[in-house]
Amino acid sequence: MPDVKDRQRCNRKDWYSLQQKGSLTLESAAVLPLYFLAMVMLVSMMDIFRIQTILVSSLSQSAKELGMYAYSIDGESRSPVGAVTDAACIVYASAEVQKRVKGENLTGIVGKQAGITLLGSSYRDGIVTLKANYLYKSPVSLFPVFPVKIEAAAAAQAWLGYNGNKYGNTDDSPGGEMVYVTDYESVYHTSADCTHIKLAVKHVGMQSAVQGRNEYGDKYYPCEKCMRGHEKDGFVYITDKGNRYHSDSACGGLSRHVRFMKKSEADNRNLCSRCGQKQGD
Numbered sequence: 001m002p003d004v005k006d007r008q009r010c011n012r013k014d015w016y017s018l019q020q021k022g023s024l025t026l027e028s029a030a031v032l033p034l035y036f037l038a039m040v041m042l043v044s045m046m047d048i049f050r051i052q053t054i055l056v057s058s059l060s061q062s063a064k065e066l067g068m069y070a071y072s073i074d075g076e077s078r079s080p081v082g083a084v085t086d087a088a089c090i091v092y093a094s095a096e097v098q099k100r101v102k103g104e105n106l107t108g109i110v111g112k113q114a115g116i117t118l119l120g121s122s123y124r125d126g127i128v129t130l131k132a133n134y135l136y137k138s139p140v141s142l143f144p145v146f147p148v149k150i151e152a153a154a155a156a157q158a159w160l161g162y163n164g165n166k167y168g169n170t171d172d173s174p175g176g177e178m179v180y181v182t183d184y185e186s187v188y189h190t191s192a193d194c195t196h197i198k199l200a201v202k203h204v205g206m207q208s209a210v211q212g213r214n215e216y217g218d219k220y221y222p223c224e225k226c227m228r229g230h231e232k233d234g235f236v237y238i239t240d241k242g243n244r245y246h247s248d249s250a251c252g253g254l255s256r257h258v259r260f261m262k263k264s265e266a267d268n269r270n271l272c273s274r275c276g277q278k279q280g281d
Contacts, residue, residue, distance in 0.1 A: 044138040047108045051136070052152050055116070058100035059130040059154035062093040066128045070158030084128065084158065089121040093130045110135040110147050120151075129155045157260065177263040187272040188263065194275050197258050199239045201249065209236050209245040218243045226251040 070084045098113060106112045111134075120131035135147035180189040182197060189197055204212070209220045222231070223244040230247035237246040237254060244253055 040138060040140050043140050044108070044136075047139070048136060048150065051106065051108065051134075052150070054101060054104060055097065055132050055152035056154055058097045059093060059132060059152060060156070062096045063128045063130050063154045063156035066092060066123070066130075067156040067158040070123070070126070070128065084123050086122045089123050089128060089130060090118045093121055093132075094118045097132060107139040108136050110137055120153075123158070126158045127155055128158055129153065178260055179263045179266055180258050180260060181266055181269060182258055185272075186269055188266045188269040189272045190275045192258075194272055195241055196272055196274060199242070199254060201254055202238050202240070203235055203249075204238055204245075206233055206236050206245075209238050212238075214238075214243055215240045220245045223247070223251060223253050225253055 066084055066089055094116075097116060097118065101113055101116070106115075109115045116132055116134045118130065118132055120133060122129050130153065132152045134150060136150050137145060137147040180192055180194070180197060181187075185196070187196075192198065212220060214220065220238055220242075221244055223246045226246050226248040227236075233247050237249050237251070238244075239254065242253070246254055
């Protein structure tokens with residue numbers, strides 16, 4: 001009898017052991033595919049990010065360069081693309097992208113270098129827009145997958161001449177005179193060097209700022225935005241024509257968000273007094 005019980009006990013142990021091993025096998029069979037799928041997705045996302053970084057960098061540089069050439073007209077010898085058109089944007093950006101990706105590992109792009117197309121690029125209303133499209137298929141997929149269409153894009157404002165006009169300097173011309181405006185001023189500026197928008201910032205001692213005067217003889221006062229809690233700072237930032245001192249060189253009071261637009265679109269803004277004085281001179 002003891003032998004029979006011992007055998008039964010051993011059989012039960014073997015059965016439990018086999019059951020546990022079978023359970024582990026089933027769990028592994030269920031988890032491993034998910035693990036490999038997650039790894040494939042992670043590798044693919046990193047590869048896409050790398051490709052997008054390369055393309056966007058190339059497109060941004062190409063858009064800026066095409067924006068500089070936008071002042072050229074047909075037959076202009078100083079421009080490597082002639083007049084900037086949709087076709088010129090496609091051809092120029094395609095060549096630059098091919099130079100940039102040469103030597104890069106592009107196994108994820110269907111067709112590799114030849115699979116990148118710039119057909120969506122254009123030049124409209126003074127804006128150069130470059131778009132690169134390609135089909136991406138993960139190079140490490142464990143099963144067949146359909147390629148995904150991905151787009152990289154960049155844009156730049158075209159330069160249309162010092163006065164913002166390719167064909168002349170009057171408002172009657174196709175481009176119209178261009179002026180500079182900021183978000184919170186009621187005036188427009190004819191010069192990018194106007195001291196209202198191009199501020200000369202100085203780093204001085206607090207005592208010098210408190211006791212000093214600007215070019216107009218006005219005192220300097222603490223900036224309401226950045227000086228709170230910094231009253232004991234040893235050094236501050238000032239401008240020759242402003243009347244505030246600042247603890248932070250990145251304070252909005254020391255910078256201007258400048259936009260370039262047609263004078264006819266400057267709403268009811270008047271000419272800046274300092275720009276007017278320069279024109280009078």
